[in-house]
Amino acid sequence: MNKELITNKSNALTEAKTGELRLFDDKMINILYYLIENTQDSILKLNLLDIKKLLGIKSNDYIDLILQSLERLDNKKISLRNINYKGRDIDWIRSSVIKEMILYSDSRSNLEIEVSRTLIEGLKQKSNFTPLDLNICNKFKTKYGLKLYELYKRYENFTTNHHLLMKENESCFLISIDDATDRFGNSFKYASKWKEAFNRGLKEIKQIADVEINMFYIKREKVFIFFWIRPDLNVNFQIFKKQIRRDYVNKTICKFNQESGEVELSVNMNGKLYNKLSTTSIKAKNAQKMWRWLFENQSKWK
Structure with a gap:
């Protein structure tokens, strides 16, 4: 492996x-x-x-x-x-x-x-x-598969409240017809051609990464919606924390203000959240709330 x-x-x-x-x-x-x-x-x-x-x-x-x-x-x-x-x-x-x-x-x-x-x-x-x-990205044989997969990973755990999604545990991203040419290079005139191309990419994602992404086209707005089910929010939350603890050690996750002052949030070598602008540690109860906020509001800080 x-x-x-x-x-x-x-x-x-x-x-x-x-x-x-x-x-x-x-x-x-x-x-x-x-x-x-x-x-x-x-x-x-x-x-x-x-x-x-x-x-x-x-x-x-x-x-x-x-x-x-x-x-x-x-x-x-x-x-x-x-x-x-x-x-x-x-x-x-x-x-x-x-x-x-x-x-x-x-x-x-x-x-x-x-x-x-x-x-x-x-x-x-x-x-x-x-x-x-x-190792996963290099397996793709089409630009559609690779770029759609990268966008999926970008929004994988976002809690999206789009009015056309039917389930609370669904996430999505949108690509308009105008946007598609700039992203993928082809200048198809008809949505049906884009649908064929996108379906090739989604099929490839399923084969390579075993991820099921669905798609539909909104004719009035000329936009494609790509959506998927987040299988288990608790599992995703633990994966999210693991990724943050691996990728953000002593790096700034986000900045915000609260009553006690400005916070520049980071995570230390032990996996604990801390404020880079303060020597006072973040209490466990507040850290738990911050972890949950980071997970549920990724679109606001990523």
Whole structure:
């Protein structure tokens, strides 16, 4: 069994409209983000054979495949406003994640990539993240399957109160016809064509991740609703806490104000919630309420 390869993908990237990119490029984004997460250096020193293994590439032409994908990603710029980097406030930044790439002639398997740490830190501040297992993501053969699966993971435990959902334990996300082209690249004129494409993706999700996602189309609003049943809220709550305790150690979960002052919520190495702005520990009763609020209101802070 493959070891879990978890990347905490920024929700700004999970929600990104990458219709002009190929499926391979979307997978490369995940791999690159995973590698960036595991180093604080601005220069990534990568072995292309390692990237080949991470992507599950079978072809011997993997060097050209990887470099061509990175070239396409190099042209993808992101804009962010009102972030802080190393204690300095930034009103606006526009940059690609990749700043420079070098492949030396004496060793074609070793690649150096300079990344924008400012942009990476800004993405973390602006949008939080969605944990994704790369071993699962790399199995998808269609862009529909991968992108729909990432959106599902993004909203997996959200308590959605959409008026068209019939059950309290259902969650959903929506994609409009106009939005679909920007997300997936194809410019189908008819909803029936989008339905066929989305059904291929949903079938693939069922086969790969064993997740049952349903879909229907609202003709009047020209929007597709993708929805699923949260099988057991108590089980999901425990999974949620486990993920937070794994992914947010000494990182800011969210900020809010209460009567006693400002709270910058985080979790320590022992799995306990604490306020980064205070030396006073959070009492167990209050921590329990905070855990439940975080779980039930993920759309408000993620």
